[in-house]
Amino acid sequence: MEIRRMGLIGAEITGVDLKSIDDAVFGRIYQAWLDCNVIAVRDQELGIADFLKYSRRFGSVAPHPSKSTRHPESLEVTLLGVDKFRPDGTLRKEVYRRGGEGFHTDGSYEEVPYKATQLYALAIPSRGGDTFFSSAYTAYDALPGHLKQRLEGRYGLHKYGGRKQMNLLLNEDDRNARPVRHALVQLHPETGRKLLYFDQGKILRIEGYDDDESNRIIDEMTAYMVQPPDQYRHQWRKGDVVIWDNRCSYHKAAADYPPEEDRIHWRVSIKDHGTVS
Ligand SMILES: O=C(O)CCC(=O)C(=O)O
Numbered sequence: 001m002e003i004r005r006m007g008l009i010g011a012e013i014t015g016v017d018l019k020s021i022d023d024a025v026f027g028r029i030y031q032a033w034l035d036c037n038v039i040a041v042r043d044q045e046l047g048i049a050d051f052l053k054y055s056r057r058f059g060s061v062a063p064h065p066s067k068s069t070r071h072p073e074s075l076e077v078t079l080l081g082v083d084k085f086r087p088d089g090t091l092r093k094e095v096y097r098r099g100g101e102g103f104h105t106d107g108s109y110e111e112v113p114y115k116a117t118q119l120y121a122l123a124i125p126s127r128g129g130d131t132f133f134s135s136a137y138t139a140y141d142a143l144p145g146h147l148k149q150r151l152e153g154r155y156g157l158h159k160y161g162g163r164k165q166m167n168l169l170l171n172e173d174d175r176n177a178r179p180v181r182h183a184l185v186q187l188h189p190e191t192g193r194k195l196l197y198f199d200q201g202k203i204l205r206i207e208g209y210d211d212d213e214s215n216r217i218i219d220e221m222t223a224y225m226v227q228p229p230d231q232y233r234h235q236w237r238k239g240d241v242v243i244w245d246n247r248c249s250y251h252k253a254a255a256d257y258p259p260e261e262d263r264i265h266w267r268v269s270i271k272d273h274g275t276v277s
């Protein structure tokens with residue numbers, strides 16, 4: 001097995017079959033993942049059971065709240081890029097652009113957000129469709145001092161869909177969940193590194209500031225996140241298994257591929273550890 005760093009974050013792993021790894025090999029994969037935020041294992045041929053078994057090495061696999069996009073035979077697996085068109089032939093943007101509205105972290109609407117998200121590529125378009133990743137460690141480090149001060153000890157209130165209520169992928173009954181609060185500055189539970197926990201698409205407001213001030217800070221932070229200091233851009237190949245550490249990374253889909261082509265992934269959310277504020 002070869003592990004190749006792709007830059008400040010991101011590593012590519014080749015020469016391994018994830019169906020038959022032992023604990024020692026997994027230990028190396030896990031360490032690379034902690035060190036590099038996101039890893040891409042190339043050239044895998046997995047069935048659903050193989051994908052779930054490997055995913056469970058990282059933690060427990062939790063069904064996603066978007067019930068309409070769950071795999072019909074395996075509710076823990078979400079399908080990305082399936083049922084993109086309505087019966088009248090128009091594009092369902094919420095499916096095509098899923099994850100493409102800006103850098104975000106998954107599951108900040110949960111009391112204990114996901115530890116990781118893992119995707120397995122089943123079909124990749126002829127062009128476009130990359131996924132971008134950036135680091136919440138460097139995002140924190142890069143904030144100007146006055147923002148760091150304003151965020152220290154503060155909590156953000158989060159909800160699926162956020163201020164814009166972008167919740168078309170949820171069943172109507174599931175749209176009224178209570179907002180949850182997370183510290184904006186956190187320590188990673190395994191690496192101990194300090195990070196910015198922020199999601200412009202799901203945050204409603206910052207506790208302790210009035211609405212105007214809270215919106216101003218959120219907008220200022222969002223501006224910083226448009227051009228993160230370090231990025232890894234994953235160019236997908238069929239058979240890639242990509243997992244990001246959702247506690248210390250942001251990601252976004254490019255959402256720019258020809259819509260008439262297939263871009264299909266199996267996706268799991270992985271839970272385990274909380275974060276320490
Ligand atoms: O499709 C992608 O590239 C990423 C989508 C996304 O944001 C997610 O699966 O959480």
Ligand SMILES: [Fe+2]
Nearest residue numbers: 099104105106
């Ligand atoms: Fe996402």
